[in-house]
Amino acid sequence: DGGITQSPKYLFRKEGQNVTLSCEQNLNHDAMYWYRQDPGQGLRLIYYSQIVNDFQKGDIAEGYSVSREKKESFPLTVTSAQKNPTAFYLCASSPGRGRTDTQYFGPGTRLTVL
Amino acid sequence: QKEVEQNSGPLSVPEGAIASLNCTYSDRGSQSFFWYRQYSGKSPELIMFIYSNGDKEDGRFTAQLNKASQYVSLLIRDSQPSDSATYLCAVIGYNQGGKLIFGQGTELSVKP
Numbered sequence: 001d002g003g004i005t006q007s008p009k010y011l012f013r014k015e016g017q018n019v020t021l022s023c024e025q026n027l028n029h030d031a032m033y034w035y036r037q038d039p040g041q042g043l044r045l046i047y048y049s050q051i052v053n054d055f056q057k058g059d060i061a062e063g064y065s066v067s068r069e070k071k072e073s074f075p076l077t078v079t080s081a082q083k084n085p086t087a088f089y090l091c092a093s094s095p096g097r098g099r100t101d102t103q104y105f106g107p108g109t110r111l112t113v114l
Numbered sequence: 115q116k117e118v119e120q121n122s123g124p125l126s127v128p129e130g131a132i133a134s135l136n137c138t139y140s141d142r143g144s145q146s147f148f149w150y151r152q153y154s155g156k157s158p159e160l161i162m163f164i165y166s167n168g169d170k171e172d173g174r175f176t177a178q179l180n181k182a183s184q185y186v187s188l189l190i191r192d193s194q195p196s197d198s199a200t201y202l203c204a205v206i207g208y209n210q211g212g213k214l215i216f217g218q219g220t221e222l223s224v225k226p
Contacts, residue, residue, distance in 0.1 A: 042216040105157040
């Protein structure tokens, strides 16, 4: 099956903990993205990567970190510096073809801070 | 002014009717336009994309783009209760490097 997988589906974090969300794709897409969605709101871009070993900050990168060591993997770490991390986290990937690029989403990880 | 604006709704239509969802954008140089459907608690799924002015049809869905007026719409014909979801409009602006800008979404409710 081709697609994007995210794990875990649900994640609970204690105050002061760092947690890492997994995102894997086997679509051979060059670009990968992380978004955050809060209730009743649209998606906000956290980080994105258009090529292996390179990534850029999105609109709300503070308190998050990423790596892109392999084309198919783009893990997101939510650090203790992120003061309000409870949200629905969505990973997406796209072929990376500029203005006609189309993004496809994984199933998401719901993070709750206890 | 928000970069991509949608009415949050909810928009309620009876089963079998046409649902019309609208989206406006502020960047006149925007290149590509996307509609995603998101069921409650699930991730967005792509419905349609449109790049050129005019209409694009795919089954019961029609996307309409008017770059002069900076709006894009999605029409759903013969609406079904299973169409009840939040519809997200997304735009790639000029020189955005593929970054999508999302509207807040319009909640659609189709009543049997």
